[in-house]
Amino acid sequence: MIFRHLPAVLLVFLLFAGYSFIGLIVIGQPSSNTHHYTPMPAAKRIDAKKLFKQKCVKCHGVDGAGQTAFGEVIGATDFTDSEWQKRVDDQRLINSMTYGRGQMPSFGKKLSKDQISLLLDYVRAFKS
Numbered sequence: 182m183i184f185r186h187l188p189a190v191l192l193v194f195l196l197f198a199g200y201s202f203i204g205l206i207v208i209g210q211p212s213s214n215t216h217h218y219t220p221m222p223a224a225k226r227i228d229a230k231k232l233f234k235q236k237c238v239k240c241h242g243v244d245g246a247g248q249t250a251f252g253e254v255i256g257a258t259d260f261t262d263s264e265w266q267k268r269v270d271d272q273r274l275i276n277s278m279t280y281g282r283g284q285m286p287s288f289g290k291k292l293s294k295d296q297i298s299l300l301l302d303y304v305r306a307f308k309s
């Protein structure tokens with residue numbers, strides 16, 4: 182009887198565990214992030230991080246790998262893939278963020294150009 186529902190229960194558990202894990206990373210970030218490569222001044226990086234958390238993490242994940250429950254389903258790009266980072270130029274990424282690309286929504290109306298270029302630097306910093 183109970184085994185019939187096991188797959189669903191497992192799925193819910195896995196989703197919950199995944200989100201708790203992401204929550205832990207978010208909370209743990211200020212201290213664990215001190216040795217991260219920073220291509221921009223600290224104050225700007227904090228702005229970018231806040232923006233990214235508000236608007237992008239849902240799909241792209243705190244670590245930029247796109248392995249959130251949502252990101253996996255819609256195929257969010259893995260920003261830590263250095264081959265991908267080499268292949269795409271800045272203008273293309275700005276266009277994708279501004280006008281959208283595939284399942285990725287457009288942000289041209291929600292974010293200023295400055296914010297988008299801040300996020301470009303932030304996305305570039307995920308390069309491993």
Ligand code: HEC
Pocket residue numbers: 233236237238239240241255256257258269273274277278282283284285286288300301304
């Ligand atoms: C609803 C989920 C979702 C959200 C929210 C989202 N993205 Fe994406 N993003 C995607 C998907 C899916 C792709 C892959 C698009 C493709 O290449 O088909 C992508 C791709 C990208 C790319 C690579 C585009 C390219 O030209 O290859 C960048 C850069 C990017 N996202 C930045 C962001 C930033 C910055 C935010 C927050 C402001 C954001 N995304 C929010 C889903 C999302």
